[in-house]
Amino acid sequence: MSGSHSNVGWLSRMGIGAQVLVTAALALVALLLVNWLVARPGLRHRFDLTSASSNTLSTATLALLDRLESDIQVDILYRDMNAPLTALGQEVIVRTDKLLVLMEEAAGGRLAIQVVDTADQEAWTIRQQELRLRGYENGLVISNGERREFLALSGDLAVFDIGNPVPETFIPPRIQQFDAERAIVGAILDVTEGAERHVYFTYGFGELDALDVVENSGLGMLSDELEGDGLRVHRWNFLEDGPLPDDCAAVAVVGPQVGWPEDMYAEVVEYVEAGGRLLVAAETVPEMLRKSDVPDLLAHFGLEVSEGRIMHPLLDRRTGLVVQGQQECEVHVVTGDLMSRHPILSALRGVGGSFSVPIAHRVQVGVQPPDGVAQVLLRSSPDSWLDAPPCDRRYDAQLDGTFKSFPLAATVQRPPMVDVEAPTGLGTVPEVRIVALGSESMLTNAALQNPTFRSSDVLRGAFNWLLDREHRIIMEPGDPDLRFLPRERPESAVFVIRVAQYYLPLAALLVSLLVWLLRTRGSRRVALKTSRIEESAG
Amino acid sequence: MIGTFVVARRELSGLFMAPFTWIVLLVVLFINGLLFSSFLYQTQGNVTATLSESMTGPSFWLWMIFLPALLSMRLVAEESRSGTLEYLLTAPVSDAAVVLGKFLAATGFLALLWSSSLIYAVTLDYAGGPPDWPAVIGTWFGTILVSGLFVSIGMLASTSTSTPLLAAFLSMVSCLMWIAIPFLAANIMAYLVPLLTSTAAEQAVLAERMGSVVASMDALRHFSRSFQMGVLDTAEIVFFLTWISFFLFLTARSIEARRWRG
Amino acid sequence: MIEVANLTRRYGALLAVDDLSFEIGRGEVVGFLGPNGAGKTTTIRILAGYLAATKAGRLVVAGHDVQRDSMGVRRSIGYLPESVPLYPELRVEEMMRFQGRLHRMDRQAMRVRIPEVLERVGVQDRGKQLVGTLSRGLKQRVGLAVALLPDPEVLILDEPTSGLDPIQRGEVRDLIHSLADDRTVLLSSHILAEVESVAPRVIILHEGQKVADGKPAELAASLGGGGHVAVEVMGAASAEDMSSLIGSLPGVESVATGERVGIHQSFEVRGEGDLREDIGALAMTQSWALRELSWQRPTLEQLFTRLVTGRGLDELAMPVASGPGAAPSSKPEAGPAGLSADAPVLASGLELSQGPTGPSALPLGTPGNAGSKIIYSLNPFDRGASRDLSKPVSVDAPPEAPAEGLPDGASEETES
Structure with a gap:
């Protein structure tokens, strides 16, 4: 020691x-x-054990994720849905979540997932602004930098069937289709394909200037909005610039006042027929509208634009009566009931928003395309009237007809009208999309500056819809694979709950007593526990 | 090898002969039953969601903090105090066999406990809501691996003392730490990263690197990305098996160190 | 069967076993003696493979090297730790079967062997009883049965009688006696009487060192200087006169005057050979009334106390009126007559007259009156005490008994 x-x-x-x-x-x-x-x-x-292979991504998805070159951000927005879809909504979001996790694994760091906490008001407001979202809807925001796409929970990710809530003929709500994988892949394709997307505004024939940010009649503010959404805005004049460039994603024709050269008209028609995208807004002045190619262009695709403009009486806010002598208000306030069910307006309808359309012609569907859909987008209020040309802005029962609701804008969606090469696999399917607006004024700086008009969301929505490409994604249809206890037999749930809550613990208790009995038999002192305690006390 | 099974068999039968084990079993079954019923009610009879929630929900991780600690306290610390560990360590079986045997017994007990979920699944099947059996069994297998991981952590913590209560406490803290790694690491990183780097870009890179290291140890994440979804992933199975072996190896070394410490 | 050379074991800074060497041959029964903390349990645990040796020249048990082939050692020994570790929740038979499985015995062998062993230790009727409900003595027997099950060549028992009441102790002692016929037994005890009655050879440890090794009787003879004659007489003469008269007898070396009880005066007479006849004759000539005249051999108790305290037997026994040449035991060369050559009687460096002095140096209790057997103060009704395995039950128990499980060395340190 x-x-x-x-x-x-x-x-x-x-x-x-x-x-x-x-x-x-x-x-x-x-x-x-x-x-x-x-x-x-x-x-x-990885071995997927689920019977519906819900944890296996399709080869198309894997291929896409494998060659992903840009960082994709997915924001998940979810609040509990209202009854009777609460449980189903949860189910869809849980599955989408799993799917996203799988995609995240497969993407090798290219895919980031964020759950947006919408309960945290402040953070949600900030994120909302970042995502340039308005209002709220459950779903996913898929973004690649500033390019983003929204996938609604109900509609894009899954299709619900509300069932029949009447007790006698009760049918439970169900998930008709779970399509999240296809939707997410489509959205990723949308936001990644082609690094930049270009919109060409025709110019030089009386059109409003797309780059003018100063004048009230300029479109500069709209262009800024579109640039913010990741688009590049150009002016295009056939005479100066030649044919439309290959990278053209959409053509915008805003209020030409004179006719185009024939080549230019042919170029635009040819472009659209082969699956191009077109936004047309009619010139305000009837004579000029008549001189321009806009009526012909729209007629070519089955739409009609009137020379006359839609007016409606100006009502006193307090009394609800027509302000004396004012039958000719030209600012149309479009509320939810005047909007059609269209993707452009779905977000706005969802939050009960409204916007204003100033000085509009009537745009209606003339001929329904045989293999596509032409539909009215907006309507004026039911008490409006059509001021026949020359627009004297004065109601004349003889000329101007009856009071009713008039269409202010229309859309066309149809396959290409000429043969084009159809891609295979994950490619984009060419499709004709047209948005025809009766009003050029709603695009101007003046309108966008006016806080009461709030038309920028609709315009952005219109361009996004126009530029949204249909993808050919070969994928098995999503199997809802729903497993519910039969609702028609509530006693089955009661049985399950009884087993879990009473029978199983009771059985364990009985087994424990049996073991205790068996163990203590043959021993002089019975209590096993006592001896244990004595042992540990020693 | 034979020694391992002899020890495991005795430890497992010893567990079931003690009233302590039955009390734990009853409490867990009772609480899990209540939770299961409430999940079934909340999800309006959604079989998949209910089973998933009761097998892999927060309650499962809460049990993972307490149960391995209690089991390893019984299997290691109490035996160390009563002297039976001396008996085992002088019996003709290796330390590794003793450690492995005890580990297998505790994990086996937890596997049996989690198979109560399979009973729930059978009941659901009988009642008309057939569960997705392969996925359910895969998830059950995953819960066993997670149990094994936490038992091995608990055993390592338990070997450091022969005071049962202290051992249980240490095990509990260790298991909690293991679960809390991502949260702790996030907090620590928030302090550390600005100290180590100067520019924002470097910070982002460092934070990402550290984040990936932390994520690679996050048992919750590993579990939720494979077994919980009904996927058998070889990499995740290897993750759990290697960490279990690592902790068991350390446990065996720790027991060997007793021979030196006395 | 057991060879230990230069075994050293430290617990940190504490030296529990200090360069210990001994050898035990086949079929020998050897008792390890020493106070608590002497290093007995540590040595035994090292031999059983529970603890590692800090340093060892040679460490062989039953032909296997303890450090290299621990499994071989564990397979061929039966080891019963002091705490008798048995699983309380198992039945006796289950405990036996578990031991059998650990030793890779097959079912058939176990079926034959288990009842045989249980009968041998006398608990054949307790096979179905839970171990936790057994009394201390029965538990000890079952522990022995467990250790005996694989029919080991070497049996190592750590304090096999601790915590038992005197009757149980006797039973266990007899049991060990019967086992000793066909195998090597190493047992430890701090109760000297136990070892003395069982083991033909004892090794006495103190502070991790071997202080003595040999047959109890020889050790006693060599260390205690043989026996003495106890004389108790009633005579007219004064005690001094009587003492000098006895001292004048031929062969008498010293006469110690004892106490006077009533009219009787007692003496302790030491010398060569049996002096009883001479003293008897002297008493007759002096017409003393003899009340006692007996030959008293010193027990291992006294020897042990003497070894570990370093104080003379006489000092402890009674006030000494030493004659010339007292305490011959302090001469080492006087001893080794009947001792094995390879094991010296006294370990180097230990001189009996030296060592820690003063009663406070070692709180080992003082034994009772010399000559009579010390009855250790085990209260058989004190269940708590009997279960506390680490608490020594003899009078030499230090009041602050070390907690169970603490290494011997630790308690040793606190004492010295």
Whole structure:
């Protein structure tokens, strides 16, 4: 027990300790190495055990994620849905979540997922602004930088069937279709394909200037909005610039006042017929509208634009009566009931928003395309009238007809009208999309500056819809794979709950008593527990 | 190898002969039954969601903090105090066999406990809501692996003391730490990253690197990305098995160190 | 069967076993003696493979090297730790079967062997009883049965009689006696009487060192200087006169005057050979009334106390009126007559007249009156005490008994 002895002891203990530490460190290194190794794509195997293969991404998805070059951000927006869809909404979001996790794994760091906490008002407001969202709807926002697309929970990700809530003929609500994978892949394709997307505004024939931010009649503010959405805005004049460039994603024709050269008209028609995208807004002045090619252009695609403009009486806000002599208000306030069910307006309808359309012609569907859909987008209020040309802005029963609701804008969506090469697999399917607006004024700086008009959301929505491409994604249809206890037999749930809550613990209790009985039989002292306590007390 | 099974068999039968184990079993079954019923009610009879929530929900992770600690306290610390560990460690079986045997017994007990979920599933099947059996079994297998991981952590913590209560407490804290790694690491990183780097770009890179290291140890994440979804992933299975072996190895070393410490 | 050379074991700075060497041959029964903290349990645990040796020249048990082939050692020994570790929730038979499985015995062998062993230790009718409900003595027997099950060549028993009442102790002692016929037994005890009655050879440890090794009787003879004659007489003469008269007898070396009880005066007479006849004759000539005249051999108790305290037997026994040449035992060369050559009687460096002095140095209790057997103060009704395995039950128990499980060395340190 001398000093040297204790020193040796201390040293040998240190030696053993160091040895243990070194072996532990080596084992840790080996462990990390093995883990790294087995996570390599070649060595890693995943076996999907679910019967609906809900954890297996389709080959098309994997191929897309594999060649993903930009970072995709997915924001999940979810609040509990109202009854009777609460449980189903949850189910859809849980599944979408799983799907996103799988995609995240497959994307190798290119896909980031964020759940937006909409309950945190402040953070939600900030995120809402970042995502340039307005209002709220459950769904996903898929963004690639400033280019983003919204996928609604109900409609894009899944289709619900509300069922029949009447007790006698009750049919439970159900998920008709779960299509999240297809929708997400489509959205990713949308936001990634082609680094930049270009919109060409025709110019030089009386059209409003797309780059003018100063004048009230300029479109500069709209262009800024579109640039904010990741689009590039150009002016295009056939005479100066030649045919439309290949990268053209859409053509906008805003209020030409004179006719185009024939080549230019032919170029635009040819472009649209082959699956192009077109936005047309009619010139305000009837004579000029008549001179321009807009009526012909629209007629070519089955739409009609009137020379006359829609007016409606100006009502006093307090009394609800027509302000004396004012039958000719030209600012149309479009509320939810005047909007059609169209993707352009769905977000706005969802939040009960409204906007104003100033000085509009009537745009109506003339001929329904045989293989597509032409539909009215907006309507004026039911008490409006059509001021026949020349627009004297004075109601004349003889000329101007009856009071009713008039269409202010229309859309066309149809397959290409000429034969084009159809892509296979993940490619884009060419499709004709047209938005025809009766009013050029709603696009101007003046309108966008006016806080009461609030037309920018609609315009952005219109351009987004126009530029949204239909993708051919070959994918098995999503199997809802719903497993519910039969609702028509509530006693089945009661049985399950009884088993879980009473029978199973009771059975365990009985087994424990049996074991206790068996164990204590043949022993003089019965209590096993007592002896244990005595043991530990010793 | 034979020694391992001899020890495991005795430990497992020893567990079921003690009233302590039955009390734990009853409490867990009772609470899990209540939770299961409430999930079934909340999800309006959604079989998949209810089973998933009761097998892998927060309650499962809460049990993972307490149960392995109690089991390893019984299997290691109490035996160390009563002297039966001396008996085992002088019996003709290796330390590794003793450690492995005890580990298998505790994990086996938890596996049995979690198979109560399979009974729920059978009941649901009988009542007309057939569960997705392969996925349910895959998830059950995953819960066993998670149990194994936490038992091995608990055993390592338990070998450091022969005071049962202290051992249980240490095990509990260790298991909690293991679950809380991502949260702790996030907090620590928030302090550390600005200290180590100067520019925002470097910070982002460092934070991402550290984040990936932390994520690679996050048992919750590993579990939720494979077994919980009904996927068998070789990499995740290896993750759990290697960490279990690592902790068991350390446990065996720790027991060996007793021979030196006395 | 057991060879130990230069075994050293430290607990940190504490030296529990200090360069210990001994050898035990096949079929020998050897008792390990020493106070608590002497290093007995540590040595035994090292031999059984529970603890590692800090340093050892040679450590062989039953032909297997303890450090290299621990499994071989564990397979060929039966080891019963002091705490008798049995699983309380198992039945006796289940405990036996578990031991059998650990030793890779097959079913058939176990079916034959288990009843045989249980009968041998006398608990054949307790096979179905839970271990936790057994009394301390029965538990000890079952522990022995467990250790005996694989029919080990070497049996190592750590304090096999601790915590038992005197009757149980006797039973266990007899049991060990019967086992000793066909195997090597190493047992430890701090109760000297136990070892003395069982083991033909004892090794006495103190502070981790071997202080003595040999047959109890020889050790006693060599260390205690043989026996003495106890004389108790009633005579007219004064005690001094009587003492000098006895001292004048031929062969008498010293006469110690004892106490006077009533009219009787007692003496302790030491010398060569049996002096009883001479003293008897002297008493007759002096017409003393003899009340006692007996030959008293010193027990291992006294020897042990003497070894570990370093104080003379006489000092402890009674006030000494030493004659010339008292305490011959302090001469080492006087001893080794009947001792094995390879094991010296006295370990190097230990001189009996030296060592820690003063009663406070070692709180080992003082034994009772010399000559009579010390009855250790075990209260058989004190269940709590009997279960506390680490608490020594003899009078030499230090009042602050070390907690169970603490290494012997630790308690040793606190004492010295």
